[in-house]
Amino acid sequence: MEEFLYQASIYLAAAVIAVPLSARLGLGSVLGYLAAGIVIGPVLGLVGAETENLQHVAEFGVVMMLFLIGLELEPRALWDMRDKLLGLGGLQIGLSTLAIAFVAVMANQPWTIALAVGLSLSLSSTAIVLQTLSEKGLMQTNGGRATFSVLLTQDIAVIPILALLPLLAAAPPVQFSNDGSIMRESSVTEVGGHHETLSLVEGLPGWAVTLVTIGAIAFVILAGIYLTRPLFRFIHATRLREMYTALALMIVVGISFLMMLVGLSPALGAFLAGVVLASSEFRHEMESDLEPFKGLLLGLFFITVGADIDVAFFLRDPLDLIGLALLLILVKGIILFVVGRAFGLRGRDHWLFTLGLAQAGEFGFVLLAFSTQQNVVPPALAQKLLMIIALTMLITPLLFIIYDLLSRRIGEKQPPVEPDKIDEKGPVIIAGIGRFGQIVNRLVQASGFKTVVLDNNIETIQLMRRFGVKGFLGDPTRPELLRAAGLEKADVLVAAMDDPKQVTKLVAYARRQRPDLHIIARAYDRNHVYELYQAGANDIVREVFDAALRAGRYVLENVGLSEYEAAQAEQTFYHHDRQTIRDLAELWIPGVPTAENKEYIERSRKLEKDLETALLQLAEENAKKSA
Known part of the structure; x- marks a missing residue:
């Protein structure tokens, strides 16, 4: 042992x-x-x-x-x-x-x-x-x-x-x-006597x-x-x-x-x-x-x-x-x-x-x-x-x-693909038709508004065309492609590409060309949100924020809150977080880890306490109403 x-x-x-x-x-x-x-x-x-x-x-x-x-x-x-x-x-x-x-x-x-x-x-x-x-x-x-x-x-x-x-x-x-060397022997005797092995096919x-x-x-x-x-x-x-x-x-x-x-x-x-x-x-x-x-x-x-x-x-x-x-x-x-x-x-x-x-x-x-x-x-x-x-x-x-x-x-050697000739224009340009951009495009088109879809992935464009959604192949960050898509007259630009750096690049370029354009951008995380604010985006949507917020509301509904109270808590958190992002974006310093930014940390802690206070006040008001 x-x-x-x-x-x-x-x-x-x-x-x-x-x-x-x-x-x-x-x-x-x-x-x-x-x-x-x-x-x-x-x-x-x-x-x-x-x-x-x-x-x-x-x-x-x-x-x-x-x-x-x-x-x-x-x-x-x-x-x-x-x-x-x-x-x-x-x-x-x-x-x-x-x-x-x-x-x-x-x-x-x-x-x-x-x-x-x-x-x-x-x-x-x-x-x-x-x-x-x-x-x-x-x-x-x-x-x-x-x-x-x-x-x-x-x-x-x-x-x-x-x-x-x-x-x-x-x-x-x-x-x-x-x-x-070969040993020439007429027979081989196994040490230890006869050896038996378990087999269902031996001798058959x-x-x-x-x-x-x-x-x-x-x-x-x-x-x-x-x-x-x-x-x-x-x-x-x-x-x-x-x-x-x-x-x-x-x-x-x-x-x-x-x-x-x-x-x-x-x-x-x-x-x-x-x-x-x-x-x-x-x-x-x-x-x-x-x-x-x-x-x-x-x-x-x-x-x-x-x-x-x-x-x-x-x-x-x-x-x-x-x-x-x-x-x-x-x-x-x-x-x-x-x-x-x-x-x-x-x-x-x-x-x-x-x-x-x-x-x-x-x-x-x-x-x-x-x-x-x-x-x-x-x-x-x-x-x-x-x-x-x-x-x-x-x-x-x-x-x-x-x-x-x-x-x-070497990366993936993709064959060179010429961008499509864009023959359509619309009030909404959607750059990137992946999981995120697809949902935006479906909602806008189903509501009766025309969109111009751009994406540099040929497989994605071909797949969307099979479902009746017309898109144009090309790099959405290229100035000539954006001009052909009608950037000068568009009302809204949705930057929904998968690569955060490409999204930031597109937002910065579009803001320089069109100070009056309304830009909606897809953000990867909070630091990317700050980059997009500095680049000039009007509305910024974090990839998982809304989904996580909805999941949190479901949690509250199943631990004792009514649907109305959970929805109120969700809305309070949503508006507070949007204001928090704007406040912290002013203190965020590119290239400096947030853990080393003392002013950022202090402001973040204060805003978190403000959120707790707002939610407690909401709970007290609901309790008084129910009483």
Whole structure:
């Protein structure tokens, strides 16, 4: 018990120290976990032989991650991805395998070993890449979806690869010695006597294995459709919150175990179960129950990868190993670049796809270990390849940093678009037809007034035209476009663009050109309100102010106030806040944090007390009326 608590303390302390530090430095959590493992393992020697056993447990985090990803994908969405799964993913695996195998053949390896190495190194790290994409909010980008498609294809491809590797063994009795030479023995005796493994397909003919495998997959699908709902309803009747967690864990563990019994990947089985349950009303319940386990187990997995690195082996020839790791990343990166371009990826998405998948992955550990057991890859070569895989995984966070730098520099390369020729004029010009501008435009047009809509997003303009709303493409801040839209004769200008700087720029220009024009501007926050006041806006609307004010009124109605009293409180707050903004705008100094502006803070406190006094007086007046 003492040993367990000691090891648990070491792992947790390493994670708590290294991961927040890595995240604060902008390196991501994955690199922090890997660095923590290296420090407590090979550097300080605080952990030892138990790392390998822990790694088997931690790999279950990858299984949970794929189950949770499956919960986000309904079967219809998965079917819609078939082109990317078969085309993008299949092409990447095939070309990467051939390229890596060719390099291995050039290094004087037999074709069987070269093919096994190519298959093992062609797969990327599902755990690291998906974790990083989620942290950076890149999963919903085109590059993120393409990356996920390839990772999913790779996970599925593990199954046929495991079936193919034994066929590459020249003769089952042949084993390799530690130096890589072949040991010629007529038979191999397993240490410790006869070893039995749990399997539903061992010793069965090929047709029977196929039937059992299909039956297991069918059972998972049918159980997900017909058994999970009654089970969750039964658990719900107990009113025990922890039983939800127990049931969610049981589903993932049970499906993984069943997949292993029929020789399939537990991760693939978990993903399939997640897809089946994606349309279930209990989906969000399972997500919330399993998310903490997934995060901890994935973190533990990365720590064990770092702790398991053989520093002595690395130091014997570090330049060779680093060079081979960089060569692997380069080869895969070139193939990914070509494949991504062929499938229409451009700009940021293209670089995310290329750099995000250039490493080798955790399935490489599994495939190389299996290849060694099947006498396909010599142990000495396998050890070297495992080190190369670990190094590429360590380099992966740096690749994402390179992506961030490239992303800031290149931006999204949009094709040049000529602005539309504006052939209409009206009393109201609306610049920006996003969520905010759409509502303004609908209200004004429905009231019988003509509007001229400007926006520089071609997709938005085309979408609005489908709904019968005519808009003109172009940058609303360009003087010639504003003149063509009738700025000189317009009554009202609504600056409703998404970019606060563009809104301020437009307001300042319009005020210089038309001192008499009424300008209504969309503000991002309070500081932006002050900027717009100085730029010359007449009416300023904060994005969330009115919605939040309405929500506050609903709160008051449900804690004891009548609808009339809540509405009065809302109006009092609204008028007081408008006056407060005007007063504070005179004290606001551009570029100076409000926390350092003493006069601003003092005035703000006084105005807040005035608001409390006004609301208390209102409450007293209402109480007298009701009495």
